[in-house]
Amino acid sequence: MTVQECRDAFFELLRHNVAAAQSRVPDGFANLGRQAANAGLGLIDVVQLCEEVQARLGREQPDLTLDQFAKGAANSMSETLAGYYSVVREATAIPPDPLHDIARQYTATAMSHQIGVWDWDLQTNDLIIDPSLKEMLGYQDHEIANRLEAWSELVHPDDRDRTRMQSQASLGSDDRSFEFEQRLLHKKGQAFWFVCRGRTIRDENGVAVRLLGTNTNVTAARLVAQEIREGVDRYRALIETVPYGIQEVSLEWVVLYCNSACDRMLGYQRGERIGRSVLDLLPTPEEVDVFCQYFQVSIDEQLPPQPLITQHQTANGRIFDVQIDWDYKRDANRDIVGIISVTTDITERRRYEETLRTARDELERRVVERTAELEAIFDNTQFLIAYLDAEFNFLTANRAWSDASVAGTCPRFATGQNFFDVYPDDELRTVFQSVIASSEPHSEWAKPFINSLDAEQGTAYWNWTLAPVKGRTGNVVGLVMTLLDVTHRVLADETIRKSEERLQAAQEMAHLGNWDWNLETSHIDWSDEMFRIFEVDVERFNGSFLRFLEVVHPDDRKVVSDTFANAMENNGRYSIDYRVVLDSGVEKFLHGQAQVTFDESGKAASISGTTQDVTERKQAEEELRQSESMQRALLEAIPDMIFRVGQDGTLLDFIPAADTRPYLPPSDFLGKKMEDVLPHDVGRLCAESHLRAAETGEVQVIEYRLDVDGTPHDYEARSLVGAKDDILSIVRDVSAERQAEERSRRHRDELAHVTRLSTMGEMATGIAHELNQPISGIASYAAACLMMLESAPGTPHAEKISEIVGKIEAQALRAGEIVRRMRKLVVRRASMYHAVDLLDAIREVLALVDSDVAQTGVEIRIAVSDNVPCVLADRIQIEQVILNLVRNAIEVMDAARIPEPVLEISVSVPTDEMVNVEVADNGPGIASADVGRIFEQFYSTKNNGMGMGLSISRTIIEAHGGCLYMGNTAASGTMFRFTLPVIERMSM
C-alpha cells in the first residue's frame, strides 16, 4: 500500500463513518492502521495523512455538523493508530521506544477528544466554541463566552497577531480553508499548541459570512515532532559520534553518505568520500569481486542481511580487517535502493578474538581436562553420586552407584525414573522435599540400608548427603545425592567400641589404669580405672603432682619424686613400684610406667603412663616367696640328696640333704663325670640306670654301696628324666634301713629257727614227758617190789626176784637217763630275760604273718590298755607263743571259710603283777570234746598239725611264771589268754 492509497482509504472510511453518524466502525480504522503498518508506512506518515484526510473532509463536506465531524475524526485517528501500533509491536517485538511512547500519548490524547470545533458567525461575531475545547483548556462551558473576544483571550499573546492576520487573510482570500498553528492558554496558565483549521463559508456574493473549523490539540504531536526532530538530530549526532563507520552506498557502489567515524577510520577528510566508489576500500581485486558478488547475490535474492568480514585499506594504504553490518535501504515502495552499512575496524577485535580463541581453546582444553578429571573423579570415586531433578527423577549416576546397585547394596534406578517409585520411603520423601524447600543440604550418618530384594545381603550402613543444586535464579533445580558405604567403618567402629570396652574391662580386670598429663596446660586425663584405683570421685578430681605425692607412702615419696624428676630431665621414661596410702586408710601397692614426650626444644611437653594396682600380686608374690622358701627349707631338710646329671654323665647340680653327706664334697664332683669320681662298678651301674631312664622315660631304681669315711653306706638311687633331658637322681642313704631289714631278717630267721628248734625241742620234751611217765612208773613199781622183798626175805626166789626186779629198776632208770640225754641234745636256746614291750612283740609277729593276713583277708584289731608295763621275758619265746596263737587263729578261720574273719589281740593289766594278753578269733570255736585236750602234746585238730604248738606255748609261758589257757568269747570263736609277770615298773 502506498501512502496515497492509504490516504484515500482513510478518507473513504472517515466520510462513511461520519455520514453514518456512528461512533466507531468496528475494526475499520484499526484494519487500516494494520494495513498501513504492514505496508511499511512510517508512523509519522500515518499521523500526517490522518490529519490531511480530516482536513479534506472538512473542506469537501461543509454541511457536516460539527458534532458528527468531531466524533468521527477523533475516533478514526485513535483506532487507526491502535491498529498500526499493534502490527508494529507484533512484527518487531521490541520494547517500546520513546517514539512509540510519544505516539501512544498522542493516541491517548486523540482518544480523549483532543479536538474541539468552533463556529464563527462573522455577522453576529458569535463564536461558538466546542465545550470539549473549553474543557481541554480547563474551563467549564459557561466560563468562556461564545464571543470572539473571549476566544481571543485564550490565545497566547505572542500568537494573537498571527491569529488575527490569518483570520483576516482567510477572510480576504479565495481560499476556502486555512490552517495554522497557535497556542492557547490553559486555565492554569500552560500553553498548548493547537492546529487551527477552518474553512470560510461565503454567500452568493462571495462575501465571507462564516468561519468554521477545528482546533486540534497537537501539543503532543508537536512534542512528538519535536522529539522526532530532536530525535533526528540526536540520531544524526549519534550517527556522527558513534565509533562505527556508517555509510550509505548506492547500488552502483557510490558512497552517498559517510559519517565522520568512517572518514576517520579510513583516513579521509570529512566528506571526501562522498560520491566515490566504495570499492576503493577493498585492497585486492579478489576482494572486490567477493564484495560485489556477495552483495549482489543478497540483493538479487532478497536474502536477509548477513555481516560480511573483509578487508579495507586506508587512504595511506594500510590494510586492516573490517566487519560490515548492513541492511537494505528501501524507498517508499520498499524497493532496494542502496545499502546502509556499519563498518567496524575489527583489527582489535580480531586480536581479541584471537586471544579469545586462544583463551577459549585453552579454556576448552582446560574444560576438557577438567571434565575428564571430574569424570574420572565422578566415576572413580567410592562415593555413590546420583543427580536428580527437582521432581526427584533420576537424571544420572556415577559408576560407583551403578556398580553398587548391581551388587544389590543400593537402589537401582534408570534415567527418568522417579526415585520414590523404586525406593518408596515417605520419611525420605519428606526429607527430600524439605531440602528443596529450604535450599539447605541434608546429611545423615551411618543410615542402615537393608536390600528388600535380597535379604541375604545383610545390613549395610551409608553416610548419605542430599545437596540442592541452584539455578541462576537461585531456586533449586536439582538434587545431588551422595552415598558412602561406611558399613565396614560402622562395624570397625563397633569393633573399636567393643575393643575399647574390652580394653576398659581388661583394664578393670587387670587393675590397670592409664593417664595423660599435658604439662603445658597442666591438664591431667585419667581413665576410669585410675579413679577406681585411687578411690577418687570423677567430679572431685583435682589432679596435680603434689596431690599425688600426698597419697604416696611417706617412705616411698623421695624415690618416686626423684625417679620422676630423672625421667623428666634425662631418659624420658620410668618404671617404678611404690605404695600409696589412700584417704580411706587403705594401703595399696602400685606399679607405674610412663613415657615423657619432649618438644623440639627438648623441654618436657607431656607425659603419659599406666598405673597398675599390684597389691594382690604383691601379696601373692610374698606368699609365693614364703612358700618357696619353705619349700626350699623342706627340700633341704629331707634326707635325700638330689643330683642333676647331664646325658654324658657330667654332674651338673647338687641339692644337699640335711643329714646325709655325699660320697665326695661337691667341689670335688661338680662338673666332672660320674665315671671319674665314682668307683668303677658303681659308676657303671649308675650310667646304665641313667641310660635306661632316658630310653624308657620311667623311673629307674638301683642300689649300691659306697664307703664314706671308711664306713660302708647303702644308697638307693631313683633316676628319672628331668627338664632339658638331664637326669635327676634322688639318692637316699638307706644304710640304717638296710641294717634294720637285716636285723629283722635275722630276727625272723632266728624266730623260725627257734620255732623249728623249739618245736623239735617241744616234741622232744613231749616225747620225753610221755616216756618219763611210764619209765617212772616202772622204776617206782620195781622199787616197791624190791622193798617188799626186803621186808619179806622168805618169799620164794626172793633173791632172784630181787635181782631181776633190781635190773628192771636199773633199766628203767637208764631209760630215763637216755631220755634226759636226748633232750639235752636238743638244746633249747638259753632263755634271755629282759624287759619286753608286749606291743612291740605283737607288732613284730604281725609283720611275720603279713602275707597270710593279706591272703586270707583277716582283719586285725589290736587293743592295748594305757600304761602297759614291760614284762620280764625272753622276747623270742614270747613271740613264739604269740605267733603260734595268731597262726592257729588265722588257719582256723580260713579253714572254716569265715566270711569276715577278725583277729583281736588285746593287752591289759588286770593286776599290778601280771599282764594279760588275749588272742581271740571269730572262728568256729573249739568243740567241747576237744577242749580238755588241746594243750596236750601231739594233739591236733588240724589235718596236718603236729599238735606241738599249744603245748610249747604253755611251756614257755609257764617257764616265765605265767599261765596260758583258753577262755570263752562272747561270740562264737576261740580266745586264748596268757599272763606274764610284770617287771618292776620302768618308764619306757
Next chain:
Amino acid sequence: MTEDPTVFVVDDDQIIRDSLATLLSTAKIRTEMYSDALEFLDRFDPERAGCLLLDVRMPGMSGLELQRHLSKMEVPMTTIILTGHADVSMAVGAMKTGAADFIEKPFRADDLIRRVRQAMGQNIEARRIWNRKRELQGRVDTLTPREKTVLALIIEGNPTKTIASQLGTSFNTVRNQRTSIMRKMDTESVVDLVRIMTAFGEQAEKN
C-alpha cells in the same frame, strides 16, 4: 593232831599215781591220791600235816598254780614238785613259788622216799611252830589294847617306872597290867615273856 603225816599226790597221770602209791605204801608212808588240783583244793583239810607231791603239767590248774595258791595259805604246806622235764628256769620258778623241793621223773625210789620223809618232817615242825604261834596270837588277842601297848614296851626292855612315865600312868597301874599280861600270856617271868614274844615276832616276820 596225832594222825600220821600224809603225802598228798596230785597228778593227772594214772600210772604215776598208782606207782607212787605202791612205792610209798611199801615204804610205810601214808598217801592220798588226787587227779587234779581243783579236786585237791576242794577236799583237803589244811590241818593235816604232810607234804604234797605235785605234778607240774596238769590240765586246768597246773601244779605251779596250785603251788602258788597253797603258798598263800596261812597253814604251812610243804610241797615237792614233780616234773617230767626240768630246767633251771622251772626249778627257780618252782622254788620261788614256795616249793620245798623239786624232783625230776624218772626218779630213784630211795631218793624220792628220802625227800618225802624230809619234807614231812619239815611240815610237822612248821606246823608245830605255826600252832604255837596261833596259840600265842590267841593269848595276845585277850589283851586289852592298853595291855598290848605295855607289852610292847616291856619287850623293848623298859622298866616299869619308865613305862609308867611314858604312858602317863602310875607305877602301880603298870605293875598290875604287867601281872595281868603275864597271866594271860601264861608266863612266869618277864624273861620268858620276852623270849616267847621275840620268837613270836620273828615268826611273825617270817610269815
